[in-house]
Amino acid sequence: MNPFHTAPLHAVEVRVLGSLLEKESTTPEYYPLTVNALVNACNQKSSRDPIVQYDDATVEAALDTLRQKGLVLKISGAGHRVEKYAHRLGETLNLGRRELALLCVLMLRGAQTVGELRGRTERMHAFEDLDEVERLLEHLATREPEPLVARAARGRWAHLLSGEFVEDAAPETAAIPALPPRPDLEARMEALEHEVEQLKQQWESFRRQFE
Numbered sequence: 001m002n003p004f005h006t007a008p009l010h011a012v013e014v015r016v017l018g019s020l021l022e023k024e025s026t027t028p029e030y031y032p033l034t035v036n037a038l039v040n041a042c043n044q045k046s047s048r049d050p051i052v053q054y055d056d057a058t059v060e061a062a063l064d065t066l067r068q069k070g071l072v073l074k075i076s077g078a079g080h081r082v083e084k085y086a087h088r089l090g091e092t093l094n095l096g097r098r099e100l101a102l103l104c105v106l107m108l109r110g111a112q113t114v115g116e117l118r119g120r121t122e123r124m125h126a127f128e129d130l131d132e133v134e135r136l137l138e139h140l141a142t143r144e145p146e147p148l149v150a151r152a153a154r155g156r157w158a159h160l161l162s163g164e165f166v167e168d169a170a171p172e173t174a175a176i177p178a179l180p181p182r183p184d185l186e187a188r189m190e191a192l193e194h195e196v197e198q199l200k201q202q203w204e205s206f207r208r209q210f211e
Helices: 012-028 035-043 056-068 089-092 099-111 112-121 130-141 183-208
Strands: 074-079 082-088 149-151 156-159
Touching: 012 035, 012 056, 012 074, 012 082, 012 099, 035 056, 035 082, 056 074, 056 089, 056 149, 089 099, 089 149, 099 149, 112 130, 112 156, 130 149
Parallel strands: none
Antiparallel strands: 074 082, 149 156
16 A cells, blocks of 8 residues: 555655654744754654664655655755755645644654554644544545555554555664765775774784794
8 A cells, every 4th residue: 555656655754754744843943954953853762663863864865755756845045044854745645734643643653552642642733532533543544545544453553654564564773775885984994994904914923923
C-alpha cells in the first residue's frame, strides 16, 4: 500500500517529514526550519522512537527526495538569510490538522494506541475524547485510493507512508542509506591508514633489533 504516486517513504524521509509537521504546530515561530534546526529536531531524545543520530548530509539527502515527491518545499530569498524547508503533506494528501496530528505522532513514535495518540497530540490538536480519535483513525484506514494507517498488534495503530506496516521491523538507524563519502573525510581516512601502515613498519623494524 502506498498513498503516493512515487515509491513509499524511506525511514529517514518519514523522520524528516514528521519533524517538520511537529515543529509547524508546536514552535510556529521557528517554522519553516533550516537544515540545522531540522537535524536537531530529527535527533532529539524526547518524543522520538527510535532515537537516531542523523548528520546534515543524511537530512539533506532526504529533503532532496521529499522535494522531488512534492512533499517538501524549499524557501529562500527575501526575508530568509538561509534556506528553510516546509512540508506539503497536507496539500498533497488533502489532510486537515486533526489527521496531520495523528500521522505526525505515528511517524515520530511508531505504532501507538488510541489513548497514547490522544495524549501525545495535545500540542498539535486537542481531541475531545478517545472516540473522536478512533473515528478519525478508521477514516484514515479506509481512505481511498489508499489507506494511510492500519491496525497493529496490541491495540495499536501504525502509519502506512512507508508501505505495509511490519511488526518488529529493524530500527531506523540500520536502514539509513549509504551516502557517498565526503572528499575531505575520505582524504583524512587515507592519511590515517597511511600513518597506521608506517607505524606498523617502524614497530616491525624495532622488533627485529632484538631477534
